[in-house]
Amino acid sequence: MIDTQKATKDVQLNAPTRENMVLKVRDLRVHYATPLGDVIAVNGISFDVYPGELVGLVGESGCGKTTAAMALLRLVQPPGRIVHGQVIIDGTDLVTLSNNELRRVRWRELALIPQGAMNSLNPVIRIKDQIADGIETHEGEQPKSALKERILKLLNMVGLPGRVYNMYPHELSGGMKQRVCIAMAIALNPPLIIADEPTSALDVIVQRVVAQTLLDVKKRLGVSMIVIGHDMGLLAQLVDRIAVMYAGNIVEIAPVKEIFAEPLHPYTQLLISSIPSIKERKPLVVTEGLTHDLRNPPPGCIFQLRCPHVMDVCRQVTPPLRELKPKHFVACHLYE
Numbered sequence: 001m002i003d004t005q006k007a008t009k010d011v012q013l014n015a016p017t018r019e020n021m022v023l024k025v026r027d028l029r030v031h032y033a034t035p036l037g038d039v040i041a042v043n044g045i046s047f048d049v050y051p052g053e054l055v056g057l058v059g060e061s062g063c064g065k066t067t068a069a070m071a072l073l074r075l076v077q078p079p080g081r082i083v084h085g086q087v088i089i090d091g092t093d094l095v096t097l098s099n100n101e102l103r104r105v106r107w108r109e110l111a112l113i114p115q116g117a118m119n120s121l122n123p124v125i126r127i128k129d130q131i132a133d134g135i136e137t138h139e140g141e142q143p144k145s146a147l148k149e150r151i152l153k154l155l156n157m158v159g160l161p162g163r164v165y166n167m168y169p170h171e172l173s174g175g176m177k178q179r180v181c182i183a184m185a186i187a188l189n190p191p192l193i194i195a196d197e198p199t200s201a202l203d204v205i206v207q208r209v210v211a212q213t214l215l216d217v218k219k220r221l222g223v224s225m226i227v228i229g230h231d232m233g234l235l236a237q238l239v240d241r242i243a244v245m246y247a248g249n250i251v252e253i254a255p256v257k258e259i260f261a262e263p264l265h266p267y268t269q270l271l272i273s274s275i276p277s278i279k280e281r282k283p284l285v286v287t288e289g290l291t292h293d294l295r296n297p298p299p300g301c302i303f304q305l306r307c308p309h310v311m312d313v314c315r316q317v318t319p320p321l322r323e324l325k326p327k328h329f330v331a332c333h334l335y336e
Helices: 065-072 099-105 127-139 144-157 162-166 174-185 204-221 232-236 256-261 266-273
Strands: 023-032 039-049 054-058 080-089 110-113 192-196 224-229 241-246 249-255 322-325 328-330
Touching (some): 039 065, 054 065, 054 232, 065 080, 065 224, 110 174, 127 174, 144 162, 144 174, 144 204, 224 232, 232 241, 232 256, 241 256, 241 266, 249 266
Parallel strands (some): 054 224, 054 241, 110 192, 192 224
Antiparallel strands (some): 023 039, 023 080, 241 249, 249 328, 322 328
């Protein structure tokens, strides 16, 4: 039986022991105000990101992945608000910064590859000017020749031809727009990039191109990334560790090989079983029940209403995130 001693409060959610973490997130909570009470979108998540590491954040729609990413960037819009937590980069807690201080940090220390590349680029401004605007906002006016060379180098780094420099967004395909967004994110060489579902709305061939671009950027620049997505199969090919979210909570986090070899949380098991197999035909596993009302979570485990292994203790006691095996954390009463 797996030893489940010691539930940690300040959980160190990284695999190897390394110094100088790029990002430390502690007890981050985000609520959305409604007339009937606050919707708890992110409910006290904690994790770390280390130099050169790719961390995947996976879960179903509405589980809080994108809200968590927006909270890291302090981009949660009203009626949403960060009610508690720390987001620490280079010793600075972003939650405590003023808007002007945040503008200096974004792009330099923390950049975003948005989910909707088609809607993220200004349709009436050329690609060269959109990239140049971000660079000059942070670094001041640049010599035109040097700036052009720098932008062309960025485009080349993400696999785009030089002609894209003078083009408008509407002249590009969806995959090309997504790679322009990647080029903009790496323009100031930040140590951490958040990629919010970077392959959504793209066909499988273009998905592969974009995914390979992300891996190339990581290899060439040594940046760390948080990659958000629904597709466990795709993330398995990209990331070093996977954090599984359900109803605003991280329920399991582990190195990608370990989590696929032995998923411990029932929700993770259901996610992995939903991946189609090219070797055999198997029945589709359907999860019964509905997610609880996020304004009024039940006592105990947040997955109890849909869990096939629910026990009495699950309805009474919230399971803490425990390290059940080296580098492998899970919030579940099954292993007590």
